[in-house]
Amino acid sequence: MASLTTKPIFTPPFITTTSSSSSSSSQPSTRYSRLPFRHSTTSTPISLKRSRSYSSTPSHPSLSIKNATKTIESAETSSVLSVAGGKDTSSQETKPTILVSEKLGEAGLELLRNFGDVDCSYDLSQEDLCKKIASCDALIVRSGTKVTRQVFEAAKGKLKVVGRAGVGIDNVDLQAATEFGCLVVNAPTANTVAAAEHGIALLASMARNVAQADASMKAGQWQRNKYVGVSLVGKTLAVMGFGKVGSEVARRAKGLGMQVIAHDPYAPADRARAIGVELVPFDQAISTADFISLHMPLTPATEKVFNDDTFEKVKKGARIINVARGGVIDEDALVRALDSGKVAQAALDVFTEEPPPKDSKLVQHERVTVTPHLGASTKEAQEGVAIEIAEAVVGALKGELAATAVNAPMVSAEVLSELAPYAVLAEKLGRLAVQLVAGGSGIKSAKVVYKSARDPDDLDTRLLRAMVTKGIIEPISDSFINLVNADFTAKKKGLRISEERVVVDASPGLPIFSIQVQLSNVDSKFGSAVSGGDISIEGGVKHGIPHLTRVGSFSVDVSLGGNLVLCRQVDQPGMIGQVGNILGEQNVNVSFMSVGRTARRRNAIMAIGVDEEPNLESLKKIGEVPSIEEFVFLKL
Numbered sequence: 001m002a003s004l005t006t007k008p009i010f011t012p013p014f015i016t017t018t019s020s021s022s023s024s025s026s027q028p029s030t031r032y033s034r035l036p037f038r039h040s041t042t043s044t045p046i047s048l049k050r051s052r053s054y055s056s057t058p059s060h061p062s063l064s065i066k067n068a069t070k071t072i073e074s075a076e077t078s079s080v081l082s083v084a085g086g087k088d089t090s091s092q093e094t095k096p097t098i099l100v101s102e103k104l105g106e107a108g109l110e111l112l113r114n115f116g117d118v119d120c121s122y123d124l125s126q127e128d129l130c131k132k133i134a135s136c137d138a139l140i141v142r143s144g145t146k147v148t149r150q151v152f153e154a155a156k157g158k159l160k161v162v163g164r165a166g167v168g169i170d171n172v173d174l175q176a177a178t179e180f181g182c183l184v185v186n187a188p189t190a191n192t193v194a195a196a197e198h199g200i201a202l203l204a205s206m207a208r209n210v211a212q213a214d215a216s217m218k219a220g221q222w223q224r225n226k227y228v229g230v231s232l233v234g235k236t237l238a239v240m241g242f243g244k245v246g247s248e249v250a251r252r253a254k255g256l257g258m259q260v261i262a263h264d265p266y267a268p269a270d271r272a273r274a275i276g277v278e279l280v281p282f283d284q285a286i287s288t289a290d291f292i293s294l295h296m297p298l299t300p301a302t303e304k305v306f307n308d309d310t311f312e313k314v315k316k317g318a319r320i321i322n323v324a325r326g327g328v329i330d331e332d333a334l335v336r337a338l339d340s341g342k343v344a345q346a347a348l349d350v351f352t353e354e355p356p357p358k359d360s361k362l363v364q365h366e367r368v369t370v371t372p373h374l375g376a377s378t379k380e381a382q383e384g385v386a387i388e389i390a391e392a393v394v395g396a397l398k399g400e401l402a403a404t405a406v407n408a409p410m411v412s413a414e415v416l417s418e419l420a421p422y423a424v425l426a427e428k429l430g431r432l433a434v435q436l437v438a439g440g441s442g443i444k445s446a447k448v449v450y451k452s453a454r455d456p457d458d459l460d461t462r463l464l465r466a467m468v469t470k471g472i473i474e475p476i477s478d479s480f481i482n483l484v485n486a487d488f489t490a491k492k493k494g495l496r497i498s499e500e501r502v503v504v505d506a507s508p509g510l511p512i513f514s515i516q517v518q519l520s521n522v523d524s525k526f527g528s529a530v531s532g533g534d535i536s537i538e539g540g541v542k543h544g545i546p547h548l549t550r551v552g553s554f555s556v557d558v559s560l561g562g563n564l565v566l567c568r569q570v571d572q573p574g575m576i577g578q579v580g581n582i583l584g585e586q587n588v589n590v591s592f593m594s595v596g597r598t599a600r601r602r603n604a605i606m607a608i609g610v611d612e613e614p615n616l617e618s619l620k621k622i623g624e625v626p627s628i629e630e631f632v633f634l635k636l
């Protein structure tokens, strides 16, 4: 075994990770910050399933989701990755129920109807939504439905996925979704152009007073002098938020002959340069621009980022366009800035409260152009969004990969497929380890050691960590764990999971040589499982089947299917026969047996795989065999 690396691996904030070698295991621990739980435009999927795969289409082989019931899976069946739980007791034939709470394009509805029972119920009150949600597997919303904590609570674990047919997910309580293990997916790309085009439409119509002149003419007026506008060519546009929509607005504005600058703390400068846009600091953007167009998401950091102080800094006579979210502007401050003349005009598609109050000063303001959140409302965008979200929701319900998950760590399809048997191993090791704890609870600290020949950068362990967490927590609580809520649940239960990577000389073709699970500061009901003060078990995957390879300091080799009896005895002839006979008398089939010993005629461990659960009488008889010093029965 050779040490090659000290590189850290990803881990959430409450998880420490080290890399070490067999020769030097005292590398410093490092703490890393959590990866943002947000969508990515690249394909970085995760899978989520709960209860079962629905019958209409085959599920991803490695990703069928099992219920969180404490049923024991055999090694064969547990090659399906259990990443969610719930209380669904429907039969294989039962179709999932998908509630669509806002208008969705027909093509998307068609896809949904081919898969499940679709309930299109628009304009539901919060109370009615909470009533309905208890029988729904999926919910599809646009910006008008508030998916609050109350909704997740009312779902009582049944709701597996919320699909946001659009980009902004500020109307979904992501924290609550995560806590309830509910995946949230969005449709981030299909309405980009529509939103950008609407931004440009508002920019141009505001500059030329189109809406005001139209209203005036319809009221019988002919006011050519009143509606003299301003030109766009040569003016500076500041794009605030240089993401998908912002970039498209920038491209179009350049086509109109405008100078475009942008502010976005996270946008890469080369992407901006490629479009001929300069990225500048916030104050520079707002103080130099003639037009300011907002394209950032609504987050705690962007809420009311345009306020009295900001408007104080804008160039006198600046014009504001907002097709992002109303909440990024303090609307009262904008009214004051308009009244004072600091801001000449505003064009708004989005509002803090939607619809805004009828007497809203902002909406009624003469120099404000408004539209009722129409940015994404083109036929083309709505069809695209509907298909994008229907595919994401159906895929998630089938346990396939969700490329647009917004509240879960992203694990690529390749990683999922390669790690699937190790994920089963990881869960089983977690399950075994927790059953070795005397009393079974009070576990505060677990360490997962991955031995691999691979460079740490090539090994994404988030899935494995989630599965170890699942294995440890589910047998001792009523929680169900999936990729969405594993880290959250561990943290809530005060379980600190650390990870260590040891690089070993093994086949580089295999992602992992072995996984070791260690539990510290707990007593064991099977003293031989303790090594270096910790309960420690280790396993690997052989021919796709998880195997237990070490218990404490004893080497064993037993496939992790069915259940397991571990005995420690003095190494002597006849032991296997004696225990085998006791089990045979009770018609308990022994599937596998392995003996590991420290030295000849000294202590030995016998690991016996059994298909059935031995009854109490057989267990008692095993305990009475004179040379057996301790034994434990473990359910997998």
Ligand SMILES: NC(=O)C1=CN([C@@H]2O[C@H](COP(=O)(O)OP(=O)(O)OC[C@H]3O[C@@H](n4cnc5c(N)ncnc54)[C@H](O)[C@@H]3O)[C@@H](O)[C@H]2O)C=CC1
Residues within 6 Å of the ligand: 167, 168, 169, 188, 191, 192, 195, 240, 241, 242, 243, 244, 245, 246, 263, 264, 265, 266, 267, 295, 296, 297, 298, 301, 302, 323, 324, 325, 349, 350, 373, 374, 375, 376, 377
């Ligand atoms: N009015 C409508 O119907 C529509 C509105 N939208 C809204 O437009 C916004 C942008 O959408 P996309 O471009 O698709 O999202 P995106 O995620 O591609 O882009 C958002 C950009 O904002 C940046 N950003 C984050 N915090 C920022 C800050 N404090 N200051 C400046 N930039 C910041 C991000 O780095 C990112 O580049 C979202 O709020 C979305 O909800 C999107 C589509 C339709």
Ligand SMILES: O=C(O)C(=O)COP(=O)(O)O
Residues within 6 Å of the ligand: 142, 143, 144, 165, 166, 167, 168, 169, 191, 373, 374, 375, 376, 377
């Ligand atoms: O995609 C977005 O962020 C939007 O704001 C579009 O909202 P909508 O789906 O039209 O209610």
